[in-house]
Amino acid sequence: MMLKINRQSLLCHKPEHMALFCTLFFITVFNISFWQRLSVWLSPLGFYEITVFFMVFLLISAVLYLVFCLLLIPFLFKPVVISLILATSAISYFMMQYGVMIEKNMVRNAAQTDFLESLDLISWGMIVWLFLTALLPIAIIIKTKIQYRSLYREILVRSAFVFAACCTIALVGFCYYQDFASLFRNHREIRFVVTPFNYLQATSSYLKEHFATPKALVLIGQDAKHFTRSNQPQVLVLVVGETARADHFSLNGYSRETNPKLSQAQDIINFSNMWSCGTETAVSIPCMFSGIPREKFELDIAAGQENVLDVLRHTKKIDVLWLDNNSGCKGVCERVAGEKLFETKPSATYCEGQECFDEVLVENLEQKLKKISRDTVIVLHQKGSHGPAYYKRYPKKFAVFQPECQTSELQKCTQAEITNSFDNTILYTDYVLDKIIGLLNTQQHITTAMWYLSDHGESLGENNLYLHATPYVFAPDAQKHIPMLMWFSANWQQQNRVSLTCLGKQTARLYSHDNVFSTLLGLMQVQTQVYQREHDILAHCQKDPFNV
Secondary structure: OHHHHHHHHHOEEOHHHHHHHHHHHHHHOOOHHHHHHHHHHHOOOOHHHHHHHHHHHHHHHHHHHHHHHHHOOOOOHHHHHHHHHHHHHHHHHHHHHHOOOOOHHHHHHHHOOOHHHHHHHOOHHHHHHHHHHHHHHHHHHHHOEEOOOOHHHHHHHHHHHHHHHHHHHHHHHHHOHHHHHHHHHHOHHHHHOOOOHHHHHHHHHHHHHHOOOOOOOEOOOOOOEEOOOOOOOEEEEEEEEOOOOHHHOHHHOOOOOOOOOHHHOOOEEEEEEEEOOOOOHHHHHHHHHOOOOHHHOOHHHHHOEOOHHHHHHHOOOOEEEEEEOOOOOOOOOOOOEEEEHHHHOOOOOOEEOOEEOOHHHHHHHHHHHOOOOOOEEEEEEOOOOOOOOHHHOOOHHHOOOOOOOOOOOHHHOOHHHHHHHHHHHHHHHHHHHHHHHHHHHOOOOOEEEEEEEEOOOOEEOHHHOEEOOOOOOOOOHHHOEEEEEEEEOHHHHHHOOEOHHHHHOOOOOOEEHHHHHHHHHHHOOEEOOOOOHHHOOOOOOEOOOOOO
C-alpha cells in the first residue's frame, strides 16, 4: 500500500511544478544546438562569459516558465504541450544533426517538400530521438495528474509565479542589457535557433503569408514582341540544377575531375562567379524567374506577379514547357505547360517507384524535340544533388569517389564520405548535361542552345553545418555560390550572332539569379519594356537581338 501511495504521489503535481518540469526539459534537451552555438559565440569561456551564459539560460528559462504558467488551463494544457513536444523534438533533432536554423523560408521549404524527399530525412537515429525525447515525456505528462486548486486560490498562486517570472525577466534584462544587446547584434541568428520560439514564429509568418487573401495577378510584359533571324525553330533548353556547388565543379578549378565530359565538350562557356538568390528551392526558383532583384524580393509579391515565362508566352510566338524531376516549380510554371515526369511519365529505365534519375529528363526531352514546330523554351528541373540522401541521386556506375556515404544520417559518415557522395552527384550531372548537349547537337530541324545553372548550393559539414536553407544573410558561400554554363550550337551562334570569344572574356564577372530574367528575354529575342539590357549577360556579346 505504501508503494502504491508513493507511486501515485509521484504522478500528482501542482501546476507550478509541471511548468517547471516542462521548462527545464525544453531548455536543456530541446536546446542543445543553441547552447552549443552560444558556447562557441562566447568562447573562450572566462568568468565573464560564463556569467553571460548563465544569465541567458536564466532569461530564457524565465520566459519559458512564464509561457507554461499561462498555458496551465484544465483540458487545454496537456494537448497543447504534447503537440509542442512532438514538434520541438523533431525540429531539435534536425537542428542538431544538420546545423540548420529555423525561419519562415525553412518552414515553407518543409511544407513544399514532397513525400519521397521527406522519407529521406527519416532515420533510425531520428526514431530513437523521438522515442526518448517525445514519447516518454508525453507518457509521463499523460499519466501525471495536475492538482489544480480552487479557482480563486489558483489565480492568486499562479499570479505570484507569473509575477516572479516577469520580475526575473525584467531584472536580468535590465542588468545585462548591454551584454545581451551586443550578443544579439553580433549574432542575429539567435532568434532562429532557440526552440520552440523559432519555429512558432516562423510557422506563424508562413501561415499568415500562405492564407493571405489572394490579390489579382499583376501582369507584366504584355508588350512583348518576338524577333527572329532563323529559318528554323529556335529551342533553348534551360536546365535548372538542384543543390550544386560551384566550388565542386572541376570547370571552376576543383581538384577532383567532376566534369570529365563537359571539359571536353565544344563551345561550352563556363561562368565561375555566379550567385543564387536564395538558399532553398522554394525561394530561389521564384526569385530567378521573377523580375524582382534579390535585395527587394519578397515571395508573396513575386507570387502575385507574372514572371519571365509569362512574358515569353505573351509574345504568342514562343512555346514554354516545364519538365520536372524535382518537387515542382514552386508556382513559376502555373500558367505554362508542364509535366512532373516522376508522376506522369515514369521511365522503366530510369525510375524506381516515384524516384527517377535525371536521365529521365533527357529521355523526355528527346521525345519533345521531335514535335517542335516553333520557337520554344524547355525548362528541365533536375533532382541534381538533393540531400541528405546524395547516394540516391546517381546510378551505381557513377559511384566513382569512394567510400561514399550511404545513409541520410550524415552524422554517421565522415566529411570525406559525404563529400564523395556529393561529388558523385556532380559527376552524374556532368554526364546528364553532356548527354543533353549531344542530343541538341544532332537536331537538324531546329536551332538549339542550352543554359545550365543551379538553384542554390549545399553545406557538406563545414563548421558542422549541413544541407541548405540557412537564412541568406548568415549562409556560407557554399550555399550561395553556384555553377552556371552555356552552350550554343553552330547554327545558334551564326543566326543570333553570338560571339563565344566575347563571352569567354565575361566568365569571371559577377553574376546572379538577378541576370536570368533579362538574359532569357535577350536569348529568345523578346523586346519588352521590362527587359533590362544591363542585366543581360549576352548583351555585349551578340548583335542587337531586336534588330532583324
